[in-house]
Amino acid sequence: MASPIPASGKKDSSFYYRPNRVVEDVTSASVVQLAQMIREKAISSVDLVNAVYQRMEEVNPMINAVVLTCKERALQEAQKADKMLAAGKTMGALHGVPMTIKDSLDTAGVVSTGGTLGRKDYIPAEDATIVARLRAQGAILLGKTNTPEFTLSGTTANLVYGMTSNPYKAGYSPGGSSGGAGAIVAAGGSPFDIGSDFGGSIRGPAHFNGIAGIKPTTGLVPRTGHIVDYGGLFDAYQVLGPLARYVEDLKLILPIIMGPDQRDAAIHPVPWTDPDSVRIGDLQYAWFVDHGSTKACSQETREAIKAAVSALKTAGITLKEDAPISEFQEAEQVRQDLFSADGRAWVSRLAEKFGTKQTHPLLRLEDPSTAIPSREFTELVEKLDACRSKLLQWMQAYDILICPVHFDGAAPNPTVFERSASSADAYGYMGIFNLTGWPAAVVRAGTSKEGLPIGVQIVGQPFQDHKVLAVAEYLELQLGGWQMPAM
Numbered sequence: 001m002a003s004p005i006p007a008s009g010k011k012d013s014s015f016y017y018r019p020n021r022v023v024e025d026v027t028s029a030s031v032v033q034l035a036q037m038i039r040e041k042a043i044s045s046v047d048l049v050n051a052v053y054q055r056m057e058e059v060n061p062m063i064n065a066v067v068l069t070c071k072e073r074a075l076q077e078a079q080k081a082d083k084m085l086a087a088g089k090t091m092g093a094l095h096g097v098p099m100t101i102k103d104s105l106d107t108a109g110v111v112s113t114g115g116t117l118g119r120k121d122y123i124p125a126e127d128a129t130i131v132a133r134l135r136a137q138g139a140i141l142l143g144k145t146n147t148p149e150f151t152l153s154g155t156t157a158n159l160v161y162g163m164t165s166n167p168y169k170a171g172y173s174p175g176g177s178s179g180g181a182g183a184i185v186a187a188g189g190s191p192f193d194i195g196s197d198f199g200g201s202i203r204g205p206a207h208f209n210g211i212a213g214i215k216p217t218t219g220l221v222p223r224t225g226h227i228v229d230y231g232g233l234f235d236a237y238q239v240l241g242p243l244a245r246y247v248e249d250l251k252l253i254l255p256i257i258m259g260p261d262q263r264d265a266a267i268h269p270v271p272w273t274d275p276d277s278v279r280i281g282d283l284q285y286a287w288f289v290d291h292g293s294t295k296a297c298s299q300e301t302r303e304a305i306k307a308a309v310s311a312l313k314t315a316g317i318t319l320k321e322d323a324p325i326s327e328f329q330e331a332e333q334v335r336q337d338l339f340s341a342d343g344r345a346w347v348s349r350l351a352e353k354f355g356t357k358q359t360h361p362l363l364r365l366e367d368p369s370t371a372i373p374s375r376e377f378t379e380l381v382e383k384l385d386a387c388r389s390k391l392l393q394w395m396q397a398y399d400i401l402i403c404p405v406h407f408d409g410a411a412p413n414p415t416v417f418e419r420s421a422s423s424a425d426a427y428g429y430m431g432i433f434n435l436t437g438w439p440a441a442v443v444r445a446g447t448s449k450e451g452l453p454i455g456v457q458i459v460g461q462p463f464q465d466h467k468v469l470a471v472a473e474y475l476e477l478q479l480g481g482w483q484m485p486a487m
Helices: 031-039 045-063 071-086 129-136 179-186 203-209 247-257 299-314 325-339 345-353 374-395 432-436 465-479
Strands: 066-069 098-102 140-145 192-197 212-215 239-244 285-287 319-321 400-404 440-447 453-460
Touching: 031 045, 031 071, 031 247, 045 066, 045 071, 045 098, 045 140, 045 179, 066 179, 071 140, 098 179, 129 140, 129 192, 129 247, 140 179, 179 192, 179 203, 179 239, 192 247, 203 212, 203 440, 203 453, 212 247, 212 465, 239 247, 247 440, 247 465, 285 299, 299 319, 299 400, 299 440, 299 453, 299 465, 325 374, 325 432, 374 432, 400 465, 440 465, 453 465
Parallel strands: 098 140, 098 192, 285 319, 285 400
Antiparallel strands: 066 140, 192 239, 212 239, 212 440, 400 453, 440 453
16 A cells, blocks of 8 residues: 555644545545645655555556556656755645646657557657646656547547556446546546546546546637647537546646647636635526436436435525426437538548557548538538527526436446447437536546446536536535545
8 A cells, every 4th residue: 555644743634634534545635635745745746656656556457547657757756846845946736746647648758649559659749738737837747548549439448558447346447538547546546637528538437437527618728739639620529627536636727727828729718716715505506317318317326416416405505407408409419410420531530640540449430421411511510509509598597507427337348349329319418518518527426236436417607617616526525525446
């Protein structure tokens, strides 16, 4: 096991104690706690980095979540952080705190494959914008976490590094595409990671691995340096955001990575509002489980949503059961139609861009037979914007929407890679909020019959991420949040 947290000498310190949890080991501590421990010299950055690497080495062989490490460089940076602190200086809010980064994001001097053979040996010259921002605040890169090819699958597997498993049950899925990130953070082998979310790739892994994550509002965090970055028809879908064990860490990390970088033209200079300023009792709430999909949620999922609703009612909050079913159905049909409207030429262009000749069976490449005429294509784009408008009008009555993340907990990883035919009438709970661009966070709220985590999704109006995080933190405290897997 990793080194225990040293005593601070402050018996009443809220740093070492949080409501509903007492931290006894650095591998279960929050980023906020670790950063403060380093500043208070309760632990050195070198000792912390070594402790987290030790935990990573214990658990990673079972889950294949971390696919590459840069230990020598990390320890050099930790030594530098300790020397700076001894001289009374810090780099920022994350001074000396270790992290992992999803392999779809560029990391200067460290191989960044994006899960595709064409980039098997690619070493970027510069960091992705948000990686650079985290490192500028003192965060130390431990290694890269696994992702499906180009991040375009809910199963975290590729031809470069193989498949990742869930830390709560061998052979089960950690979700995707940030499955490696979700699995190693849940297992205590990294304090936090950065995921990407094109259709649920932050929220799914947070749900399946029982941790906290947020898909920020579209236009808040720059995508520069991500393998599927900015621009194009699906520009509004792609969002980057943090994955951590605790919501307090999302509150710390999101304002660090947000804001324009003068390269991603879709990012807005939105001021940050502290989630601690939010009075959750003053907000208007809706919730639902049934939203028009023909696929039913498990009983355990329904109970998890019921527990979240009950926790809010306990605080004196009134919630209305409400769902814009017809608007969801229309929007999901448009969303699915758009993915193949150009015959998926956009996916084949990715493979060509990075020189990939052989792709993973899960990746759906170009199929000209599915392409539609330009007249129908432009009409589909117009329908997309109309759907966004209709859903936004519905959401004006509510500040917060509570709903499932997925139909159930994690299922077994596939042994045969078959592309199942998608059906617009069996849609899920995540992709719709990529279409709208609304912020959505996830915290653990229950357990599946297989003993795997089940999350609850907290959704808000555009650029109201602070309200989403405030409610997410309340639910985390009431429902228990992350639990260390018994690996």
